[in-house]
Amino acid sequence: MFETLRQSLKTGIVTSSYPKTPVEISSHARGKPEIDWANWKDARIGASVCPTAAIACEDRDGKRTATLDLGKCIFCGLCAEADATIRMTSACELSSCSRDELKNVARYKLASDGTQQSLIEMSGAVAMPIEPSSDSFETTGRELKRRVAHVFGRSLHIREVDAGSCNGCEMEIQGLNNPIYDIERFGIHFVASPRHADMLLVTGPVTRNMELALRKTYDAMPAPRLVVAVGACGCSGGIFGVNYASLGSVDRILPVDVYIPGCPPNPYALLHGILMAIGRM
Amino acid sequence: MNLLPSLVSIFDELTQRFGAQIEHAHAPQPNELYLHAKRELAGALCSTFYKKYDGRLAGVFAEDARAEHDVFFVYYLYALDSKHAFVLVRVPIPAEQPELLSLTNAVHAANWQEREIQDLFGIKLVGHPNPRRVVLHDDWPEIYPLRKDFDLRTELPPFTGVRHKFREVEGEGVFQVPVGPVHAGIIEPGHFLFSVAGEPVLYLQLRLFYVHKGTEKLFESLPIPHCLRLAESISGDSSFAHATAFCHAVERAASVEAPPRARALRTLCLELERLYNHVADIGAICTDVAFVTANMHAMRLKERVLRVNEQLTGNRLLRGMACLGGVRFDFDADQLRVLAQLVNEFEKEFTELVELIRSNSGTRDRLETTGVLKPEVARNLGIVGIAGRASGFDHDLRRDFPHDFYNEVQFTVPVFTEGDVQRRMVVRREELFQSFAIIRQVLGKLPSGSIRTAVDEVPPDRVALGYVEGWRGEIFHWIHTAPGNRLARCKIKDPSLQNWPALSEAILGNIIPDFPVVNKSFNFSYSGTDR
Numbered sequence: 169m170f171e172t173l174r175q176s177l178k179t180g181i182v183t184s185s186y187p188k189t190p191v192e193i194s195s196h197a198r199g200k201p202e203i204d205w206a207n208w209k210d211a212r213i214g215a216s217v218c219p220t221a222a223i224a225c226e227d228r229d230g231k232r233t234a235t236l237d238l239g240k241c242i243f244c245g246l247c248a249e250a251d252a253t254i255r256m257t258s259a260c261e262l263s264s265c266s267r268d269e270l271k272n273v274a275r276y277k278l279a280s281d282g283t284q285q286s287l288i289e290m291s292g293a294v295a296m297p298i299e300p301s302s303d304s305f306e307t308t309g310r311e312l313k314r315r316v317a318h319v320f321g322r323s324l325h326i327r328e329v330d331a332g333s334c335n336g337c338e339m340e341i342q343g344l345n346n347p348i349y350d351i352e353r354f355g356i357h358f359v360a361s362p363r364h365a366d367m368l369l370v371t372g373p374v375t376r377n378m379e380l381a382l383r384k385t386y387d388a389m390p391a392p393r394l395v396v397a398v399g400a401c402g403c404s405g406g407i408f409g410v411n412y413a414s415l416g417s418v419d420r421i422l423p424v425d426v427y428i429p430g431c432p433p434n435p436y437a438l439l440h441g442i443l444m445a446i447g448r449m
Numbered sequence: 450m451n452l453l454p455s456l457v458s459i460f461d462e463l464t465q466r467f468g469a470q471i472e473h474a475h476a477p478q479p480n481e482l483y484l485h486a487k488r489e490l491a492g493a494l495c496s497t498f499y500k501k502y503d504g505r506l507a508g509v510f511a512e513d514a515r516a517e518h519d520v521f522f523v524y525y526l527y528a529l530d531s532k533h534a535f536v537l538v539r540v541p542i543p544a545e546q547p548e549l550l551s552l553t554n555a556v557h558a559a560n561w562q563e564r565e566i567q568d569l570f571g572i573k574l575v576g577h578p579n580p581r582r583v584v585l586h587d588d589w590p591e592i593y594p595l596r597k598d599f600d601l602r603t604e605l606p607p608f609t610g611v612r613h614k615f616r617e618v619e620g621e622g623v624f625q626v627p628v629g630p631v632h633a634g635i636i637e638p639g640h641f642l643f644s645v646a647g648e649p650v651l652y653l654q655l656r657l658f659y660v661h662k663g664t665e666k667l668f669e670s671l672p673i674p675h676c677l678r679l680a681e682s683i684s685g686d687s688s689f690a691h692a693t694a695f696c697h698a699v700e701r702a703a704s705v706e707a708p709p710r711a712r713a714l715r716t717l718c719l720e721l722e723r724l725y726n727h728v729a730d731i732g733a734i735c736t737d738v739a740f741v742t743a744n745m746h747a748m749r750l751k752e753r754v755l756r757v758n759e760q761l762t763g764n765r766l767l768r769g770m771a772c773l774g775g776v777r778f779d780f781d782a783d784q785l786r787v788l789a790q791l792v793n794e795f796e797k798e799f800t801e802l803v804e805l806i807r808s809n810s811g812t813r814d815r816l817e818t819t820g821v822l823k824p825e826v827a828r829n830l831g832i833v834g835i836a837g838r839a840s841g842f843d844h845d846l847r848r849d850f851p852h853d854f855y856n857e858v859q860f861t862v863p864v865f866t867e868g869d870v871q872r873r874m875v876v877r878r879e880e881l882f883q884s885f886a887i888i889r890q891v892l893g894k895l896p897s898g899s900i901r902t903a904v905d906e907v908p909p910d911r912v913a914l915g916y917v918e919g920w921r922g923e924i925f926h927w928i929h930t931a932p933g934n935r936l937a938r939c940k941i942k943d944p945s946l947q948n949w950p951a952l953s954e955a956i957l958g959n960i961i962p963d964f965p966v967v968n969k970s971f972n973f974s975y976s977g978t979d980r
Contacts, residue, residue, distance in 0.1 A: 333637070338685070412663055432766065
């Protein structure tokens with residue numbers, strides 16, 4: 169007992185204190201890819217190396233429609249290696265309430281050699297952090313606590329369901345409970361039963377073998393309830409997509425309130441997405 | 450034939466016994482013997498390898514070769530650990546009579562793998578003690594997804610079949626306790642059905658493959674470079690180990706070798722993966738016996754490794770680091786300093802954590818003699834990895850089949866025979882101390898030079914085996930290449946696939962409240978098993 173106390177006291181507080189501490193992400197971290205849309209010459213380069221078709225292009229009548237879909241992106245950075253107009257940033261707070269908002273679509277006029285001559289138009293909002301701008305885990309958490317308190321009285325209870333994930337997302341969600349992020353200090357609690365939950369956090373492409381269990385879990389939740397799709401697989405089916413064993417994205421099964429891109433999304437990204445879901449209610 | 454002398458003599462002995470019924474085929478590595486045999490010989494060869502050459506069945510898998518050869522092929526992968534060699538036996542199964550004589554009665558490790566072949570290829574098992582569905586649950590229609598004439602993108606209608614019937618356990622005071630597939634914690638899905646009389650568990654039935662997502666079929670549809678990213682998503686906590694095993698296979702098929710610096714960096718990453726997973730497991734085992742303080746320290750240490758992972762490779766789970774022919778990112782002097790510092794600090798704090806756990810006698814009381822997997826049971830089931838080493842199976846691919854930089858470093862393999870939860874925790878603890886030593890040795894003799902050998906289009910119709918000792922145990926990837934830089938088949942074998950039945954054995958006689966800690970002490974990968 170004495171040893172336990174001694175070590176705890178010696179370790180001290182490791183939870184990042186707010187509001188001083190900035191987001192602690194290494195400059196090496198790979199987050200959202202950023203494309204210099206106006207000067208993008210050839211979307212086919214990125215499309216050919218992208219393993220999940222997050223970058224895709226389609227040519228018709230001398231025009232090209234090029235898409236960057238953050239819901240599919242696994243942030244591998246292969247496109248940035250192949251194409252200098254694409255740059256990897258460390259931005260990770262990319263959640264969105266709408267699947268379409270994760271897609272950036274640009275239309276180009278094509279040159280005779282198949283490259284892009286000029287940008288005609290762009291659509292799809294480039295996913296921006298929601299207001300107030302969250303420059304640190306703590307300010308995001310504090311804002312979240314305020315909204316949670318407003319909507320649910322005091323706390324938010326989350327039930328997590330792995331509907332087909334590789335376990336990568338689970339690892340980062342578990343990380344929210346570690347003493348560094350300590351999500352419980354914001355009044356957020358992971359619960360064992362859907363009957364106690366306000367929010368369903370779903371990971372993975374939904375597999376055929378998990379389809380029924382996922383539906384039953386959702387049905388067991390009291391209303392009002394929120395559904396958050398986590399990770400590239402949850403948002404879009406990811407690298408697995410739709411096949412004989414996988415139904416793809418979570419929104420093909422349940423109404424999704426917020427999409428959290430990433431492979432896997434880190435704890436900051438997860439918290440950002442949870443906050444967005446609360447803001448919606 | 451460019452073979453190890455020991456394999457040449459084995460082949461000669463086999464030829465003497467079986468004559469022209471077995472043929473030698475080209476293998477990409479000198480420590481691999483590839484044999485083509487008659488279907489009837491599978492059992493005889495199996496018992497020969499077990500009895501005469503101290504071998505063990507490391508994997509069973511099939512391939513649809515009806516288009517080229519008018520047959521299915523079933524492969525048996527034997528590891529001859531003491532000879533540091535593998536033998537891969539291929540037998541043909543006629544397309545018009547797809548039946549396979551089961552080896553499960555003799556070798557329990559084949560159980561789920563054979564049933565998987567039956568589910569995915571429609572090759573009927575003959576003589577299997579329990580030939581029920583595993584991968585495709587009972588309510589699925591009759592489809593055989595890994596046959597070449599089945600389209601990956603087939604969208605099946607809602608399932609209407611009869612759902613799985615569990616075996617009934619009856620008697621006065623016997624109760625059934627179903628758990629899952631959605632579990633109470635933030636973990637992967639699976640269904641456990643306990644039959645209990647009072648508190649002790651009489652029987653445990655496992656139902657897995659809830660996260661089966663067609664991964665092996667998907668490998669056949671992607672260009673090889675994209676397959677590598679898919680390999681990173683086979684089991685999230687072993688991203689780098691699976692990706693590296695896949696790289697080894699492709700590199701062998703393409704006859705290229707990763708440069709020394711790349712092999713050293715791979716070794717560092719594999720050990721980092723071991724660090725964060727082992728420390729997390731040790732913490733989780735403590736949580737499951739209500740010693741949460743220790744888990745908090747463990748999670749703190751894990752988070753530190755994840756952040757260093759990000760600093761070194763750009764991703765907390767080391768994703769995106771692997772690349773065919775080497776690694777994608779070199780570590781500069783600053784990054785190497787960060788890594789060296791991590792090891793020093795981690796070791797110091799981990800030592801304190803070990804002392805903390807040791808000082809808590811209640812923890813030890815709960816862990817010792819709990820969830821015992823006896824060595825003879827483990828051997829029968831063919832249990833590998835940490836679980837095997839805690840039950841007397843002295844084996845580690847890093848030592849017995851050194852890959853990457855492991856032949857350049859010295860380390861010991863901790864082995865215990867008690868097979869309880871405590872020993873599975875201690876194996877992890879000791880392996881962590883070995884990992885510190887391995888990382889320091891690699892940092893001390895880090896070769897300079899390039900980090901990547903170019904891998905162009907991989908020639909078609911090559912076969913190769915890739916393997917890595919991940920933190921959980923041995924991972925195998927076997928590939929058969931196809932034209933156009935694609936794969937005709939990729940078999941993924943995570944250690945969990947054959948280790949799961951150990952849980953049913955270890956829990957017998959234990960009480961249900963101890964199940965979480967017993968389960969955690971094995972920490973199998975659901976996704977790696979289900980794929």
